[in-house]
Amino acid sequence: MSLLSRLPFFGASKQATQPPTIRQDGPFPDDADQPSAARAHIARQVSAKLARNPMIERLGDARLDLFLRPHFATPAECAALCAMIDAGAQPSILFSGTQGPEYRTSHSCHMDRADPLVTTITERICALMGIEPRFTETLQGQRYTAGQEYKPHWDYFPQNDTFWPQMRDMGGQRTWTAMLYCNTVEAGGETQFVTTGLSIIPSQGALLLWNNMDRDGAPNTDSAHYARPVEAGVKYVLTLWFRERPWL
Numbered sequence: 001m002s003l004l005s006r007l008p009f010f011g012a013s014k015q016a017t018q019p020p021t022i023r024q025d026g027p028f029p030d031d032a033d034q035p036s037a038a039r040a041h042i043a044r045q046v047s048a049k050l051a052r053n054p055m056i057e058r059l060g061d062a063r064l065d066l067f068l069r070p071h072f073a074t075p076a077e078c079a080a081l082c083a084m085i086d087a088g089a090q091p092s093i094l095f096s097g098t099q100g101p102e103y104r105t106s107h108s109c110h111m112d113r114a115d116p117l118v119t120t121i122t123e124r125i126c127a128l129m130g131i132e133p134r135f136t137e138t139l140q141g142q143r144y145t146a147g148q149e150y151k152p153h154w155d156y157f158p159q160n161d162t163f164w165p166q167m168r169d170m171g172g173q174r175t176w177t178a179m180l181y182c183n184t185v186e187a188g189g190e191t192q193f194v195t196t197g198l199s200i201i202p203s204q205g206a207l208l209l210w211n212n213m214d215r216d217g218a219p220n221t222d223s224a225h226y227a228r229p230v231e232a233g234v235k236y237v238l239t240l241w242f243r244e245r246p247w248l
C-alpha cells in the first residue's frame, strides 16, 4: 500500500472536523464566487498541515495563506524538469482567452502525467499538502526568457466566465496553487502578490504554495499575483493547480 493511500483524506488529524461530503456525480453547485464549506475545509486542513511542517516557512498573513518550502526538489530533478519544459514548450495561452497576448508572454508545456518524474513530483507535492493526486490538474511547465512576464491575475475561475460551467463539471473551482521554481534566475522573474506586497525570488528547487480561496471558501482577491519580467537569464517553473473535487 502506498504512503498516500494510507493517509487519511486531507491528512486529517484527530481533532479535525469531518470533511463535508463531496459529490462526484453532479449536479454541482454554481458557486464559483460564493463561500463554500467544502473549500473552507480544504483551506483549513492544508494550512494546518503546512504550518505544522518545520521545513516550511509561512510567508502569508491573515489575508493570504502563502507558504514556502525551500529545497523541495533536488538540483538533478530540477535540471531534468527544465529539459522536459524545453522539449514541450509552446507559446502560452490564457485559460479564458479574454486577455491580449501581451498578458502572458512565456512558453508553456503540459507535462506528461505518465512520466515517472512528473508522477513523483506530483505525488510529493500532494503528500506535503495532504490532498489526493486525483484532485490535481496535470503539472504545467512555464519558461520565461528575458522580458517575458505574466501580468496580475487570479488562478481561480470567475463565475461570469463562459468556461466556468465546463470547469464546474470537471472538478470545480481551483483551490490551492503549488509552484516549483526549477532554476535560480539571474535577475528578475520574481512572483509578486499584489495586495500583500510579498515578492518571492525564484530559487532552484523551492516550492511556493498558496490558497486562492479565503477562509470561507470564496475566491480570495488578495491571492492576485504576477510574474515580474525576467531581466537576465531564463526562468523555469512548474505549476500544479488543485481543484475542489477530483479533476476530470
Ligand SMILES: O=C(O)CCC(=O)C(=O)O
Pocket (backbone or CB within 6 Å): 142, 150, 155, 189, 190, 191, 192, 225, 226, 227, 228, 237, 239
Ligand atoms: O511564474 C510565476 O512566478 C507565476 C506563474 C503564475 O502565476 C501562473 O502560472 O499562474
Ligand SMILES: [Fe+2]
Pocket (backbone or CB within 6 Å): 153, 154, 155, 225
Ligand atoms: Fe498564477
